[in-house]
Amino acid sequence: MNLRFARAFMCLLLILPAARAFGVQPPAEPDHRLDWWREARFGMFIHWGLYAIPAGEWDGATVPGVGEWIMHNGHIPRDDYATLALQFNPVKFDAEQWARIAKDAGMKYLVITTKHHDGFCMFDSKYTDYDIMATPFKRDIMREISDACRKYGLKIGWYHSIWDWHHPDASGPTFDEYAKVLEKQVDELLANYGPIDIMWFDGEWIPEWTEDKGRDLYEHIRKVAPKVIINNRVGKGRGGMAGLHDPSQNVGDFGTPEQEIPGQGIPGYDWETCMTMNDTWGFRKDDHNWKSAKTLVRNLIDTASKGGNFLLNVGPTAEGLIPPESVERLHDVGQWLRINGESIYGTSAGPFKRLEWGRCTRKEHRLYLHVFDWPRDGILTVPGLLNNVTSAAIVGDSSRATLRTSRRNESILITLPNMPVNDFATVIALDIVGEPEVVAIPLRQADDGSITLRAVDADVIGFTARYENGNGKDNIGFWTDSSDIVTWKFEITRPGRFRVILTQSCPEDTANTPVRIKIGDTTLTMRVKPTQSWTDFVDVEVGTVSIPVVGACEVRVEPQGRPLLAVMNLRSITLEPLDSR
Numbered sequence: 001m002n003l004r005f006a007r008a009f010m011c012l013l014l015i016l017p018a019a020r021a022f023g024v025q026p027p028a029e030p031d032h033r034l035d036w037w038r039e040a041r042f043g044m045f046i047h048w049g050l051y052a053i054p055a056g057e058w059d060g061a062t063v064p065g066v067g068e069w070i071m072h073n074g075h076i077p078r079d080d081y082a083t084l085a086l087q088f089n090p091v092k093f094d095a096e097q098w099a100r101i102a103k104d105a106g107m108k109y110l111v112i113t114t115k116h117h118d119g120f121c122m123f124d125s126k127y128t129d130y131d132i133m134a135t136p137f138k139r140d141i142m143r144e145i146s147d148a149c150r151k152y153g154l155k156i157g158w159y160h161s162i163w164d165w166h167h168p169d170a171s172g173p174t175f176d177e178y179a180k181v182l183e184k185q186v187d188e189l190l191a192n193y194g195p196i197d198i199m200w201f202d203g204e205w206i207p208e209w210t211e212d213k214g215r216d217l218y219e220h221i222r223k224v225a226p227k228v229i230i231n232n233r234v235g236k237g238r239g240g241m242a243g244l245h246d247p248s249q250n251v252g253d254f255g256t257p258e259q260e261i262p263g264q265g266i267p268g269y270d271w272e273t274c275m276t277m278n279d280t281w282g283f284r285k286d287d288h289n290w291k292s293a294k295t296l297v298r299n300l301i302d303t304a305s306k307g308g309n310f311l312l313n314v315g316p317t318a319e320g321l322i323p324p325e326s327v328e329r330l331h332d333v334g335q336w337l338r339i340n341g342e343s344i345y346g347t348s349a350g351p352f353k354r355l356e357w358g359r360c361t362r363k364e365h366r367l368y369l370h371v372f373d374w375p376r377d378g379i380l381t382v383p384g385l386l387n388n389v390t391s392a393a394i395v396g397d398s399s400r401a402t403l404r405t406s407r408r409n410e411s412i413l414i415t416l417p418n419m420p421v422n423d424f425a426t427v428i429a430l431d432i433v434g435e436p437e438v439v440a441i442p443l444r445q446a447d448d449g450s451i452t453l454r455a456v457d458a459d460v461i462g463f464t465a466r467y468e469n470g471n472g473k474d475n476i477g478f479w480t481d482s483s484d485i486v487t488w489k490f491e492i493t494r495p496g497r498f499r500v501i502l503t504q505s506c507p508e509d510t511a512n513t514p515v516r517i518k519i520g521d522t523t524l525t526m527r528v529k530p531t532q533s534w535t536d537f538v539d540v541e542v543g544t545v546s547i548p549v550v551g552a553c554e555v556r557v558e559p560q561g562r563p564l565l566a567v568m569n570l571r572s573i574t575l576e577p578l579d580s581r
Helices: 007-015 017-021 032-040 067-073 078-086 095-104 141-151 172-191 211-224 293-305 324-343
Strands: 042-046 109-115 155-161 198-202 272-275 309-314 358-363 366-371 379-382 389-394 405-408 411-415 426-432 451-454 459-461 466-470 473-477 485-492 496-505 514-519 522-527 538-547 551-559 569-577
Touching (some): 032 155, 095 141, 095 324, 109 198, 309 324, 324 426
Parallel strands (some): 042 309, 272 309
Antiparallel strands (some): 358 366, 379 411, 405 411, 451 569, 496 569, 514 522
């Protein structure tokens, strides 16, 4: 699953993770195939295969990396790894139990690995002997999963790897022979298990797979199963540079950021972020770094607030059990959704660029305010909302008591109870008149005269650079195109001279790009400084600037040379007063 362990693309994918985010532009005419998917917002990902047996260990030694990559990362010979098929006997597997766990968690669909990169088919295929029927188990897992999903009202999707470490023709000049087998097995998956809702591909980064091959496979699937939806990894739209500047040319129905939630979503595109509960996709017995249920709920909210779906992974054991840590967290997520699900399902992205206290989703004329940080004074400020408010109430409050609202300039103020209703997120349904009208609140100087221009408040002119957050990031990143410009607009109320400090990160092997910083009529220059990593930020004093008058001002950051990989990760620019007038 995780591309970071593919040697040929390791450097690029570690540094440029947002390349995975690109979707495809929605068609001019509505495509109703995706209606249920946009309504669902939340699904279960399942990574399960032979790799669950070694569970991160081979010949008594721990193999680094995610569980499903153990064959690759452990340099295990193909024939040695294949002996795992003779051991695979998940006698505790219960497809209906898995479906009930997903349904009780509030998930609406399930995507499971039919074949991962190791090449082992978890279904009965007549085009290989390396499949589930060659194991002691001898039961078609995909048959049982698809039946269970339909019984419990879940949509069903197949993950299928384009890359294959086992098939002898899957690399080099014989690849086209393997591609015929790939297509035939996809046909089996679409024909033998009733209507399938999603085909979810991976492993498309190998050089033998081209955008044209992806488009051919996409069009073939659409003929065989017209209603199925297909992710963008059927082509080259997420990991390579193909179509990078025009994602509408990429094949596939939705984008697939991985292990991250794009800082400002992917406006204008359908997308789904997939994420693990710990650090691995396939089961590892030594991975106990579990995200809390609170974090998972907030990740779901964050994703929905930006218009995306959240595909949350479980990695079952070799016995066929979903780990109890996963079950516990899914139960807690489900408890929250039973009360607050209306604020997630069928919603679209909220109209706010940033909310200091939480997130917002939208459903027609109702805004759902997800409060993470309860205001100490009991007053929740909804910044820049110009619409009139008709009502405000806490979701899940049986009395549905109306909360008091008032207006202060461009903002709505809501009087809250003393304590939050839910520690994960308390949700307020705010009904407004008309389409949401939101204006940006100007960035202004602090009491000490300084102003910090944060990445989340920046505007980007260009295509590649974008706001990133999570996993140590809170910055403008993926800045691969030197023509992209990052800007801020702000107001000066106390003119004077200022020290300009830029907070950035950039590994040594791609640092030193010249950059121009324009502030009003002043131009400063610098070269990007090397740091230990993309998340190791340093402050760089760029120079001083004089801003002599009260009023609007702008900062522009403009690269002056082509970077090796990316210009930098830019966290903020701070103007510190040297004097005042």
